[in-house]
Amino acid sequence: MAVVAYAPASIGNVSVGFDVLGAALAPIDGALLGDRVEVHEAEQAFSLSCRGRFAHKLPAEAEKNIVYDCYLGYAAALQLRGRTVRPLHMVLEKNLPIGSGLGSSASSIVAALEALNAFHDYALSKDEQLLLMGELEGKISGSVHYDNVAPCYLGGIQLMIEEEGVISQAVPDVESWYWVSCYPGISISTAEARAILPAQYRRSDCLTYGRRLAAFIHASHTGQAELAAAVLKDVIAEPYRQALIPGFNEARQHAAISGALATGISGSGPSIFVVMTDKQQALRMKEWLEANFIQNQDGFCHVCRIDRQGTTVTSI
Ligand SMILES: Nc1ncnc2c1ncn2[C@@H]1O[C@H](COP(=O)(O)OP(=O)(O)O)[C@@H](O)[C@H]1O
Numbered sequence: 001m002a003v004v005a006y007a008p009a010s011i012g013n014v015s016v017g018f019d020v021l022g023a024a025l026a027p028i029d030g031a032l033l034g035d036r037v038e039v040h041e042a043e044q045a046f047s048l049s050c051r052g053r054f055a056h057k058l059p060a061e062a063e064k065n066i067v068y069d070c071y072l073g074y075a076a077a078l079q080l081r082g083r084t085v086r087p088l089h090m091v092l093e094k095n096l097p098i099g100s101g102l103g104s105s106a107s108s109i110v111a112a113l114e115a116l117n118a119f120h121d122y123a124l125s126k127d128e129q130l131l132l133m134g135e136l137e138g139k140i141s142g143s144v145h146y147d148n149v150a151p152c153y154l155g156g157i158q159l160m161i162e163e164e165g166v167i168s169q170a171v172p173d174v175e176s177w178y179w180v181s182c183y184p185g186i187s188i189s190t191a192e193a194r195a196i197l198p199a200q201y202r203r204s205d206c207l208t209y210g211r212r213l214a215a216f217i218h219a220s221h222t223g224q225a226e227l228a229a230a231v232l233k234d235v236i237a238e239p240y241r242q243a244l245i246p247g248f249n250e251a252r253q254h255a256a257i258s259g260a261l262a263t264g265i266s267g268s269g270p271s272i273f274v275v276m277t278d279k280q281q282a283l284r285m286k287e288w289l290e291a292n293f294i295q296n297q298d299g300f301c302h303v304c305r306i307d308r309q310g311t312t313v314t315s316i
Pocket residue numbers: 057058059064065066067092097098099100101102103104105106108140141188189190191267
């Protein structure tokens with residue numbers, strides 16, 4: 001018996017909530033936008049193989065793959081409970097590009113830990129798993145942030161709480177919104193895109209950040225879609241990161257005259273997202289981005305809804 005876990009792509013920050021807001025994505029045409037990890041019974045303690053469109057971009061050595069760290073982290077957590085991991089073989093299907101702003105490392109981490117947990121009859125609780133996921137994401141990007149792993153694991157739009165033992169809670173998403181997500185094909189390291197941000201911010205920016213985030217959460221809970229869209233603006237990362245993304249301003253301008261409610265950088269970029277309510281406009285925006293924003297054959301664009309399911313496990 002083997003298990004396979006799928007973990008969707010996600011938008012970190014969603015413009016208005018740097019490090020504390022994230023959204024999971026599901027393409028409307030049913031395309032797979034996320035990594036998959038299989039766990040098979042085996043003779044030897046651990047082995048890993050990789051396949052998939054972006055497998056060739058992974059580190060050559062299995063020990064440098066975050067999936068291996070997931071295995072070690074999971075084994076250590078089981079040991080604390082007086083249990084040991086079973087001998088197993090893992091297969092990573094790497095469908096998300098690395099350094100894309102689509103929560104690629106988070107997707108591998110969530111799929112790997114969820115597959116490992118299913119293989120061990122869900123020995124760890126959801127909270128224990130999420131803590132471990134955040135720790136492993138921190139290992140890659142340089143600091144713990146849950147805004148990719150939480151939506152990827154739990155689905156929906158998630159707000160990080162990180163107080164009183166609560167890591168994250170769901171925020172209602174606007175049902176009518178389409179999220180056009182476009183990866184231009186180049187790579188930006190999350191750790192480097194974090195390093196260019198200022199260590200301190202002006203008081204006025206802090207106030208604007210807090211006001212807009214609070215307004216977005218309030219508008220989402222009270223069903224005020226227009227207000228929610230109006231405050232989807234970033235004063236923390238976008239002003240510093242947009243220069244790293246060729247064509248970002250042109251894309252935003254085109255989106256604005258094409259019916260977009262909001263445009264932003266997905267995670268640390270270079271992917272961007274455009275929020276629209278009309279499906280035909282969203283499909284036309286996708287075509288425009290494919291023709292004008294994508295830079296090479298690695299790029300792609302999807303019209304998405306919010307993935308409310310998060311990670312899913314099946315037996316194979
Ligand atoms: N399974 C994996 N998926 C993605 N990145 C991985 C994986 N294993 C190791 N890495 C390394 O982790 C780093 C991920 O970079 P990062 O910019 O954080 O990507 P992303 O923002 O797409 O998650 C890269 O150096 C990559 O080689």
